[in-house]
Amino acid sequence: xxxxxxxxxxxxxxxxxxxxxxxALASEHLAECPSCTSKALYQSLLKSATAKxxxxxxxxxxxxxxxxxLASQANSERLAHGSRSFWKFQSLGWATxxxxxxxxIGMMIEQRAADKARIVAAEDAALVxxxxxxxxxxxxxxxxxxxxxxxxxxxKPWFQGKIPFSFNLPEGLPRxxxxxxxxxxxxxxxxVAQLLYSIGKHRVSVFLRQRSGEAKVNxxxxxxxxxxxxxSSTRDLDxxxxxxxxxARLYDLANTIKHAQAGEKQ
Amino acid sequence: MRLPWKKTAREVxxxxxxxxxxxxxxxxxxxxxxxxxxxxxxxxEDLVQETFLKALRGFVSFEPGSNFKAWIFRILRNTYLxxxxxxxxxxxxxxxxxxKGSEEAGPARIPEAAIxxxxxETNLLRMANRDALQAAMETLAPPLLEVILLCDVEEMKYxxxxxILEIPxxxxxxxxxxxxxxxxAAIEGEIGSSRExxx
Numbered sequence: 001x002x003x004x005x006x007x008x009x010x011x012x013x014x015x016x017x018x019x020x021x022x023x024a025l026a027s028e029h030l031a032e033c034p035s036c037t038s039k040a041l042y043q044s045l046l047k048s049a050t051a052k053x054x055x056x057x058x059x060x061x062x063x064x065x066x067x068x069x070l071a072s073q074a075n076s077e078r079l080a081h082g083s084r085s086f087w088k089f090q091s092l093g094w095a096t097x098x099x100x101x102x103x104x105i106g107m108m109i110e111q112r113a114a115d116k117a118r119i120v121a122a123e124d125a126a127l128v129x130x131x132x133x134x135x136x137x138x139x140x141x142x143x144x145x146x147x148x149x150x151x152x153x154x155x156k157p158w159f160q161g162k163i164p165f166s167f168n169l170p171e172g173l174p175r176x177x178x179x180x181x182x183x184x185x186x187x188x189x190x191x192v193a194q195l196l197y198s199i200g201k202h203r204v205s206v207f208l209r210q211r212s213g214e215a216k217v218n219x220x221x222x223x224x225x226x227x228x229x230x231x232s233s234t235r236d237l238d239x240x241x242x243x244x245x246x247x248a249r250l251y252d253l254a255n256t257i258k259h260a261q262a263g264e265k266q
Numbered sequence: 267m268r269l270p271w272k273k274t275a276r277e278v279x280x281x282x283x284x285x286x287x288x289x290x291x292x293x294x295x296x297x298x299x300x301x302x303x304x305x306x307x308x309x310x311e312d313l314v315q316e317t318f319l320k321a322l323r324g325f326v327s328f329e330p331g332s333n334f335k336a337w338i339f340r341i342l343r344n345t346y347l348x349x350x351x352x353x354x355x356x357x358x359x360x361x362x363x364x365x366k367g368s369e370e371a372g373p374a375r376i377p378e379a380a381i382x383x384x385x386x387e388t389n390l391l392r393m394a395n396r397d398a399l400q401a402a403m404e405t406l407a408p409p410l411l412e413v414i415l416l417c418d419v420e421e422m423k424y425x426x427x428x429x430i431l432e433i434p435x436x437x438x439x440x441x442x443x444x445x446x447x448x449x450x451a452a453i454e455g456e457i458g459s460s461r462e463x464x465x
Contacts, residue, residue, distance in 0.1 A: 007446075008440070008443055011439065011443050011446060012439070015417060015424070015442070017423065043446070046446060046449065046450065047446075048418075049399055050399060050403070050418040050419070050449065051418045051421070053396050054298070054302070054403065054415055054418060054419030055298060055419060056298060056301070056302070056400055057297060057298045057302070058297070058298070059293055059297035060311070063293075063311050063314065063315070064293060067290070068286075068290060070315070070318055070319065070322070071286045071289065071290065072286070
């Protein structure tokens with residue numbers, strides 16, 4: 001660098017803004033140029049003197065206090081806001097969690113109820129199929145009944161020791177209805193009393209078994225291949241009636257047998 | 267027993283104390299520059315207070331690790347520009363035009379004769395006169411004064427000054443050159459008048 005420094009270079013030198021290479025060149029030039037050295041010195045002195053002279057005004061103490069209090073107040077407000085936000089967020093979080101929990105529990109209960117209903121429905125369907133098959137087998141095979149009697153005092157005692165429960169047979173039967181006899185059979189691996197009645201020329205199977213699950217307060221009627229299946233419950237027993245007879249007459253018999261379990265007479 | 271929200275409350279604290287930690291030590295510098303620019307104590311106080319308020323509000327957007335000093339000085343400068351004294355300064359269109367013209371033409375060169383006339387010792391004596399230099403600084407136009415304050419008093423780099431003033435670095439360099447030339451001329455004028463007074 002042989003040319004004299006420009007004002008910008010002198011300033012950059014004084015302000016420490018020259019790069020390493022520029023500084024090396026400048027140092028080289030300063031070693032040979034008294035004029036630029038004098039200017040550079042002046043520039044540096046001016047800079048340091050300006051720095052000192054520029055430090056002229058000190059903030060009044062009340063401003064310092066005001067600003068410090070401002071920052072502190074903002075700090076407190078932010079803390080409070082942060083805390084409020086946190087609580088708000090936390091409350092919202094808890095509420096959401098509670099809602100989700102309730103929703104999950106509700107869903108679970110509903111799911112379980114639905115599952116249970118499906119199981120009951122499947123069990124019912126399986127039972128209907130089974131009793132229907134038993135009834136049809138009894139009719140189709142023309143197999144002799146295990147106990148053939150129209151006397152309830154013969155039929156009922158025949159089951160003693162064969163089934164783990166007892167039942168009553170009605171003394172009076174609906175019109176045109178007779179007891180034909182009974183079988184010991186099994187439904188769902190449980191011993192069941194199958195009573196055979198005739199209503200007119202229609203055969204009726206009545207399956208009595210120990211009650212499992214909830215009682216059917218109101219008898220339900222389902223249809224299966226032209227046969228009617230009524231399911232009913234007493235305090236201790238479940239009863240299923242299968243026949244192709246008029247459902248109203250089947251209901252009559254079902255009510256008669258149901259009342260007999262409670263010791264009532266129709 | 268440790269309560270679960272205590273941790274959160276403590277976590278909020280350091281963020282704000284970080285502001286206090288960084289901003290409060292800069293109060294003297296901010297006030298000094300504010301006073302130089304506004305030339306008025308109450309205006310300077312208002313300017314600083316407003317700067318702190320704005321900085322507090324905007325601190326959430328401040329990127330940690332970046333230049334806090336440059337950031338808060340930029341707020342101060344922008345606040346000043348919208349203040350009464352700042353608006354008055356901005357109305358000095360003629361000066362700006364003059365500056366623009368000189369910036370475009372490059373930095374003013376000090377006449378060689380001016381340097382040769384003075385010995386370093388004389389200049390040193392004059393510059394050591396704090397009042398004389400302050401008086402010279404008072405004569406500087408605000409755009410020149412602010413660069414000299416940021417560069418010499420606050421010891422900021424050209425890059426930082428350019429960011430604060432939102433001008434190119436080249437403009438920063440030319441304004442610094444212009445400001446120092448003006449200071450030098452003012453000091454020499456003082457010397458001349460003193461000599462005349464003494465004779």
